[in-house]
Amino acid sequence: MSEYKSVKEIEKDPKKNESKKIEDQGILKGLEQLTPEKIEIVINQVINDETGARLKVYVDTCVHCGMCSKGCHFFLSLNDPKFSPAGKVKQTLWEILRKKGKVSTEFIKDAATVAYTQCNLCKRCAMYCPFGLDVAYVMSVMRRICHKLGVVPLYIQDTAHSHSATMNQMWVKDDEWIDTLMWQEEEAQEAIENLRIPLDKEGADIFYSVIGPEPKFRAQLIFQAAVIMNAAHENWTMPSMPGWDNSDMCMFTGDYEMMERLKRRHFESALNLRAKRIVMGECGHAFRSVYDVGNRALAWKMPPIEVVHAIEYYNELFEQKKIKIKKKFDRPVTLHDPCNISRGRGLHEMARNIVKATCAEFIEMTPNREHNYCCSAGGGVINCGPPFKNARVESGKAKAKQLFAAKAKGAEVVIAPCHNCHGGLEDIIHHYGVDMELKFFGDIIYEILELPEL
Amino acid sequence: MHNFYYFATGPLAWIAFLVFIGGSIWRFRELLELAKRKDSIVFEYMDTKFALRSIVHWLIPFGSRSMKINPTMTVVTFLFHICLFLTPLFVFGHVILWKENFNISWFTLPNAVADLMTLIVIASCLFFLWRRIKLPDVKYLTTPLDFIILFIVATPFVSGFWAYHQFPGFATMTIIHIISGEIMLMAIPFTKLFHMFLFPFTRGYIGSEFGGVRMAKDW
Numbered sequence: 001m002s003e004y005k006s007v008k009e010i011e012k013d014p015k016k017n018e019s020k021k022i023e024d025q026g027i028l029k030g031l032e033q034l035t036p037e038k039i040e041i042v043i044n045q046v047i048n049d050e051t052g053a054r055l056k057v058y059v060d061t062c063v064h065c066g067m068c069s070k071g072c073h074f075f076l077s078l079n080d081p082k083f084s085p086a087g088k089v090k091q092t093l094w095e096i097l098r099k100k101g102k103v104s105t106e107f108i109k110d111a112a113t114v115a116y117t118q119c120n121l122c123k124r125c126a127m128y129c130p131f132g133l134d135v136a137y138v139m140s141v142m143r144r145i146c147h148k149l150g151v152v153p154l155y156i157q158d159t160a161h162s163h164s165a166t167m168n169q170m171w172v173k174d175d176e177w178i179d180t181l182m183w184q185e186e187e188a189q190e191a192i193e194n195l196r197i198p199l200d201k202e203g204a205d206i207f208y209s210v211i212g213p214e215p216k217f218r219a220q221l222i223f224q225a226a227v228i229m230n231a232a233h234e235n236w237t238m239p240s241m242p243g244w245d246n247s248d249m250c251m252f253t254g255d256y257e258m259m260e261r262l263k264r265r266h267f268e269s270a271l272n273l274r275a276k277r278i279v280m281g282e283c284g285h286a287f288r289s290v291y292d293v294g295n296r297a298l299a300w301k302m303p304p305i306e307v308v309h310a311i312e313y314y315n316e317l318f319e320q321k322k323i324k325i326k327k328k329f330d331r332p333v334t335l336h337d338p339c340n341i342s343r344g345r346g347l348h349e350m351a352r353n354i355v356k357a358t359c360a361e362f363i364e365m366t367p368n369r370e371h372n373y374c375c376s377a378g379g380g381v382i383n384c385g386p387p388f389k390n391a392r393v394e395s396g397k398a399k400a401k402q403l404f405a406a407k408a409k410g411a412e413v414v415i416a417p418c419h420n421c422h423g424g425l426e427d428i429i430h431h432y433g434v435d436m437e438l439k440f441f442g443d444i445i446y447e448i449l450e451l452p453e454l
Numbered sequence: 455m456h457n458f459y460y461f462a463t464g465p466l467a468w469i470a471f472l473v474f475i476g477g478s479i480w481r482f483r484e485l486l487e488l489a490k491r492k493d494s495i496v497f498e499y500m501d502t503k504f505a506l507r508s509i510v511h512w513l514i515p516f517g518s519r520s521m522k523i524n525p526t527m528t529v530v531t532f533l534f535h536i537c538l539f540l541t542p543l544f545v546f547g548h549v550i551l552w553k554e555n556f557n558i559s560w561f562t563l564p565n566a567v568a569d570l571m572t573l574i575v576i577a578s579c580l581f582f583l584w585r586r587i588k589l590p591d592v593k594y595l596t597t598p599l600d601f602i603i604l605f606i607v608a609t610p611f612v613s614g615f616w617a618y619h620q621f622p623g624f625a626t627m628t629i630i631h632i633i634s635g636e637i638m639l640m641a642i643p644f645t646k647l648f649h650m651f652l653f654p655f656t657r658g659y660i661g662s663e664f665g666g667v668r669m670a671k672d673w
Contacts, residue, residue, distance in 0.1 A: 052492025053485045054659075061652045064600055066585070066592035070523055081594030090595060127672050128520040130512060130531075131653055132660030292667060301498055346669030370670045371519055 024387045026154030027112050031105050034149060039108060042148045043101035051141055058133045059097055062086055068135065071128025073373045074118055077397035085125035085135040088114050092142040112151045115142035117388045118395070121252070121379035122339035127370060136379075140254070147254030155385025159249040162212070164258050167242035167265055169212030169249055178240050180215040184223040188230070192451055195230045197222075200273060201237035206313075207275035208238050209266065211247035211283045211419060218419075221281060224446040228314075231452055232322040236279075243269025246280050248289035252380030256297055263294030270305050277306035279313045282440045284340035284418035285378060292344060309341055311417055314441055315350040318357040324450040325358060332361040333439075334403075334411035336425065337372040338418035351417060351441075358444050365406040373399045375416070377424025393431045396424065400432035413437045415444065462632045463551075470636035477643030478651060501662040508661020509654055511673040518673035527585075534578035537571040538607070542635070544568070547618065565618075572615045579608035599645070606641050609634035 047055070066084060069075045074083035081087050092111045096103060103111075121136040129135075146152055152160070162171045172180075178199070185197040198204070208229065214221050229236045238244060243265040250258035267290075270278050280287055287309050295303045308316075317323050335355055342348040348369040355362050367373065376396040381388070403414065403425075414429075414436050416422050422438055429436055489496055511517040521528040542548055544561060545568040553559040563571070582604055586596045613631035617624045641647055664672035 053489035054493045054496060056488065057485065057652055057656060060646070061649050061656055062595075063646050063649055064586075064592065064595035064597070065527075066589060066595060067520055067524060067527065069591040071520065075591065081591040084591045084594070086595050087591065126660050126664075127518070130518075130520070131649065131656040132508065132512075132672060133656060134660060134663075296495065343664075343670050344668050348670075367519070370672075 022113065022117075022387050022391060024113075024153045024384070026157050027109060027151050029154075030112075030146075030149060030151035031109055034105050034108065034151070036102065036104060039103060039105065039149060040101040043096055043103070043145055046141065046145045046148060047097070047101070050144065054134075055093070055138065055141055056097075058135075058138055059089065059093055061131050062089065062129075062133055063131075065130070068125040068129045068133075071125035073120075073122075073124070073376060073398045074395045076373070077376075077395045077399075083118060083395070085119075085129070088119055089135055089138050093138050096142075096145075108146070108149060108151055111142055112146045112153070115139045115146060116153050116156065116253075117381055117384050117391065119379060120339070120374045120376060120381050122374040123343055124339065124371070124374065127343075143252070143254035144256065145254070152253050153384040153388070155387075156249055156253055156380050156383040159212075159383055160253045160255050160258065163248070163250050163262055164255075167262065168245035169247045170216040172212060172215055172245075174242065177215060177244060180219055181222065181238060181240075184219055184226060187220075188223045188226045191227050192230050195226060197226050198237045199240040201235075203274045203276075204235050204237040205276045206234055206236035206279045207270040207273060207277070208236055208279050208281075209244055209246040209270075210281040211286050212245045213247070213419060214281060221440065221442055224442045225281065227451075228317070228323065228442065228445060228449065231449055232317055233452075234322075237273060237275065239269045239273065241269070246278075246286040246290055247283065248286060248294060249380060249383055251289045251293050252285070252383070259289065259294055260297045263289060263298055266290065267295075267298075267304050275305070277308055278303075279308045280310060282310040282417040282419065282442060284338040284344070285380075285420055288340040288344050292340075309345065309347060310441065311341060311347045311351050311354065314354050314445060318354060323445070325445075325448040326450045327448060328360040329358055329413075329444050329448050330360045331412045331437075332363055332410045333359045333413045333415050333444075334363045334365045334406040334436075335368070336365065336375065336414055336416040336421055337369055338416065338421045339372075339374055339378055341418065342372065343370050351415075354441055354445075355415065358441075358448060361410070363406055363409045363411040365402050365411070367402075373402055375399060375418075375421040375424030376428070378418075378420045382420055382423045389427065392424070393427050396428040397432075399425070400428050400434055403429065403434045403436060404432075407434060407436055411436065413439055415439050415441060417441050459629055459632075462629055462636070466633070466636055470639045474639040474642055477640070478648070481643045481648060482651070496659055499662050499666060500659060501666045504662045504665025505654075505658030506661075507665060508672050509657050511671075512657055520673075526581075530578050530581050533574050534582075537574045537578075541568055541571045541575065541611070545614075569615070569618070572611050572618075575611045576608060576615065579604055579611075603641070603645055603647060606634070606638050606645075607647075610638055 068086050069084035072085050091114050119139040121139060123136045126132050126134050159169045162169055181197050188195045246266050248259055248262050250262060290307050291303055335351060337348045376392050381392055414425060416425055416438055417440060425438055515528060515532045516522055544563045546562045546565060549559055549562045585592045610631055613627045613634055616627040617631050660672055664670050
């Protein structure tokens with residue numbers, strides 16, 4: 001099935017990324033309703049009402065030096081100037097500001113493709129630009145404009161619709177959610193008798209929230225979390241009502257009004273139950289939305305209730321010796337640092353602590369920590385769906401080489417503590433024939449966990 | 455020609471300094487006003503400690519990974535910027551002008567050193583020109599204005615070198631030197647050359663974000 005056997009073969013591949021030619025029905029339908037006049041009005045509305053000195057400075061200060069190029073895995077993978085971070089600004093806001101919003105529908109079509117599918121908003125380039133210009137922010141402004149123009153890739157817009165109709169990303173109905181939790185509770189009782197997933201418990205120490213795809217596709221993660229919580233004798237709870245989903249595709253489509261509703265609902269679910277803090281599953285973008293973007297949109301400088309990512313939580317479990325392991329995971333592992341929790345929250349050292357506590361052999365991939373390459377799936381790119389899948393996997397070439405290098409040193413398992421990264425890495429591993437196994441920390445901890453005496 | 459020389463060293467010099475200082479203050483005020491109205495987030499998250507941490511790392515050669523993986527660019531940029539600033543401030547011919555006109559003076563560079571520094575600036579400009587023409591990613595970003603700015607920066611140094619060594623036509627070159635220097639000064643507030651003043655703020659802000667919120671390094 002796979003096309004490549006080694007790094008050499010990847011390097012020889014002459015294929016160029018052709019995502020510009022991809023026809024996305026969401027983008028095309030949106031364009032049909034547009035005229036240059038409408039575009040100009042909307043653009044100027046966003047620029048004048050929603051942006052300020054920051055955007056101006058970011059676009060004006062850029063001296064076109066190209067230092068950001070090597071900061072971007074798209075550029076590193078495709079070696080095409082159009083994929084350098086500044087190159088993406090050139091194709092979007094640079095033109096828009098220069099022409100004061102007088103751009104064509106064709107321009108918007110390309111700009112939408114660039115902003116939604118050729119940037120993971122991973123902010124790695126901000127660490128390579130000498131000025132620290134935040135291209136992810138500029139791309140977000142472009143997405144905001146596209147959202148207001150109604151030019152959004154079909155698949156990600158569908159998740160945004162789901163968010164607004166159900167308050168979760170995956171069209172999970174209220175009864176299905178409870179049903180899933182009870183089903184996982186029952187499954188987990190095979191491991192620990194009398195195990196509970198306590199619903200709506202007031203005053204719990206931990207309010208555990210997950211992303212929509214967990215009940216939809218990866219329900220076993222809820223089961224594993226329940227086992228870990230029970231093994232650690234935690235006073236925890238999960239909400240039975242909407243507000244359980246901490247994910248946020250609206251943040252990535254540019255639908256900030258909806259993002260605010262989602263974040264408020266999530267915070268309020270926890271606060272209504274008087275929970276002491278929110279612990280989140282192993283997801284990167286959801287953490288970004290709760291810890292960074294969503295709270296700010298709601299005018300909370302920091303989240304109104306303490307938010308703890310699974311990595312912080314697991315690290316705490318080992319530091320406080322709340323759980324015991326039978327024996328260490330014995331296959332050599334490597335660790336993928338997800339952008340939103342390493343570059344977004346500095347959790348990379350804690351992640352290494354967990355690796356040390358749980359795995360016998362650890363092999364670093366390089367670059368790592370803040371400098372790790374993105375999985376190419378984040379920032380909503382994987383959520384733009386099948387039309388863009390091939391292009392996305394192509395842009396993961398740099399990642400594939402990095403994985404091959406870790407594999408050459410002996411790594412067999414990649415730990416990726418983020419759902420988006422899992423999706424992206426899975427495709428990369430498959431496409432390039434990397435042949436490594438992917439795991440969450442939860443998978444590893446569950447596997448080696450010493451269950452409490454019955 | 456003498457009249458023109460007096461105009462360039464007299465009124466035009468005053469105008470150049472006024473435009474440079476006044477224009478820069480105006481640009482800053484504009485941005486500050488806009489930021490106050492629209493970007494309260496910048497003031498909320500700006501953090502002196504983390505801003506300085508980031509700025510310092512980026513002012514040290516090879517202080518960031520970005521610089522390490524672009525070694526030639528790093529060496530050239532640092533030499534270029536250092537020479538670009540120090541040469542005009544401390545070259546003997548300029549200090550003498552300050553002494554003659556305002557009776558203030560300061561340390562001067564030995565002529566041979568100033569000469570070398572001038573050549574470094576010129577060579578750096580050629581390197582930047584080469585990058586703009588030859589490197590596909592830089593070429594893609596380059597606009598006609600970028601070439602003009604490079605020209606504006608290089609001319610005072612080329613003409614200064616020419617005039618100092620009294621190559622043929624050095625009298626004309628002296629005037630070109632003066633005028634091009636004045637043009638560069640005046641261009642600072644209104645072109646990308648303004649990046650010299652914005653650097654501490656853009657770097658400081660991302661440093662504050664990374665340090666205070668993201669708890670990560672940004673170098």
